[in-house]
Amino acid sequence: MTRYSHLTPAVAQALELPKSERITFCQTDRWIGYTRATQILDQLDQLLTYPRSLRMPNLLVVGRSGNGKSSIIEHFTNRHPVLMTESGSPIAQILRIEMPETPDETELWSTLLWALAISHREKDPASIKKRQAKSVLQYANVRLLVIDEFNNLTNAGKAAGDLLAAIKGLSNELKISIVAAGTQAAINALNSDPQMKSRFEPTALDRWKLNSEYLRFLASYEQLLPLAEPSQLASRELAPKLYGMAGDTIGGTVKLLKAASAHAINTGVERITAPVLDDLGWTRLGDWDAVARVV
Incomplete structure (x- = not known):
């Protein structure tokens, strides 16, 4: 299991599950004590x-x-x-x-x-x-x-x-x-x-900010997603993108990570990347008014 050191032992074992069960695993609520x-x-x-x-x-x-x-x-x-x-x-x-x-x-x-x-x-x-x-x-x-x-x-x-x-x-x-x-x-x-x-x-x-607390949350959450490859969610590349897409609530970030991990499993990418996030066609809560104006 050393190859999967980016995951907790229990989550690493979940990699052996079929795709559908791994996606269900990703979509299950997890507790992170921020x-x-x-x-x-x-x-x-x-x-x-x-x-x-x-x-x-x-x-x-x-x-x-x-x-x-x-x-x-x-x-x-x-x-x-x-x-x-x-x-x-x-x-x-x-x-x-x-x-x-x-x-x-x-x-x-x-x-x-x-x-x-x-x-x-x-x-x-x-x-x-x-x-x-x-x-x-x-x-x-x-x-x-x-x-x-x-x-x-x-x-x-x-x-x-x-x-x-x-x-x-x-x-x-x-x-x-x-x-x-x-x-x-x-x-x-x-x-x-x-x-x-x-x-x-x-x-x-408080509303979440793109700060060290947010980065720690991303790093902790990554350990709970059964993806075979490390995503480096707290990296300079991904953290600002995740925050920009999800907004300043923890619920928005969790919802985005659930969707992105499911897409990464379905496509075989096995990690969350910028292209994976772009593929989601994501609309955050604050952008709903803009969507309403074009329909």
């Missing part, structure tokens, strides 16, 4: 071990769409799976939900109940669902409620105040911390309740 992600994970771990108190600390993770918020949240929740005590009682330290697209209080409680695998009557009033949700959250020993797509709260209109009050009440009554994740609109969603907003510590996922 600096900002690791810092946010540390903040989340601190919340999880915070002693129950009258005023629990909360965290707001804000970033552009496609910049890794949901990946960090998913990695964090996967590190803390549901456990069972000797008596058979569940310990689900973390519950993750998504704020409904058009939320109201009754929809929020239904979302919580479904996440807890509790069947219920959708048409029941919010008060009944709330009692059910609180009871199960206590039984499961949930310590941290993670609400992804928190920016959807801006779609709630006048109901936004009731939703924030419900979330605040849940945190107060059960003494659990809230982690909200979303785009910049998530900040606007909290503006309607200054008291609630004061309980959140905001933390941002």
Whole structure:
């Protein structure tokens, strides 16, 4: 395997797979603990071990769409799976939900109940669902409620105040911390309740730059792509091209690398090169308006 020193041992073994399976391997999500992600994970771990108190600390993770918020949240929740005590009682330290697209209080409680695998009557009033949700959250020993797509709260209109009050009440009554994740609109969603907003510590996922952190990310990601030849993604030739094509979000870069590695396998090139990237006919998110103008 020394020939494939540009790959991790497990990925080098994947070179023996058929083309179709190698492409699937390339398209599977991978975790790379870059600096900002690791810092946010540390903040989340601190919340999880915070002693129950009258005023629990909360965290707001804000970033552009496609910049890794949901990946960090998913990695964090996967590190803390549901456990069972000797008596058979569940310990689900973390519950993750998504704020409904058009939320109201009754929809929020239904979302919580479904996440807890509790069947219920959708048409029941919010008060009944709330009692059910609180009871199960206590039984499961949930310590941290993670609400992804928190920016959807801006779609709630006048109901936004009731939703924030419900979330605040849940945190107060059960003494659990809230982690909200979303785009910049998530900040606007909290503006309607200054008291609630004061309980959140905001933390941002900055836009990526063509710097040493980006180069380290490319070098790490290359080790996870089952290509027989080294691509040198962090080189002077490829790194600026990748950044220019993918834009300043981690999601854009990952999407581009998945497509490029699949093309490299299909064509037999076995590495990502400038011509391979040119062959993709790539349109990054910021260029969609230009595409719309020519059709």
